[in-house]
Amino acid sequence: MQDSLITLQQALREFAAERDWAQFHTPKNLAAALTVEAAELLEVFQWLPSGEKDTLNPAQYQAAEHEMADVLCYLLMAADRLQIDLFAVTQEKIRINALKYPVARFAGKSDKYDQPGQPDS
Secondary structure (H helix, E strand, O other): OHHHHHHHHHHHHHHHHHOOOHHHOOHHHHHHHHHHHHHHHHHHHOOOOOOOHHHOOHHHHHHHHHHHHHHHHHHHHHHHHHOOOHHHHHHHHHHHHHHHOOHHHHOOOOOOOOOOOOOOO
16 A cells, blocks of 8 residues: 555646646645545535445446645655655554544444543443
């Protein structure tokens, strides 16, 4: 998986370099572009009851695929620019979240870890 992310980052780096776009790919600009693409992904699901796969028509499904790819591209470019190992930091974040959201307390609940909810058992 990590090699796949690195391969994608290299392909994106080359794509941008061929077009002399790296000059525009500042962390701020990439974060802004990522936000725009995430909003475009959300737009695919606007007004749908759930957005589950079986509720999407083929055009909506393809739009979701493409918007997710755009989100991933901008995220990978931002991580590349900031020299962040997304694979490693994602593994770290999963460990952190496991500590913040222990199964015994949060299974089946949507409570936030720092909000009052069910008392700890």
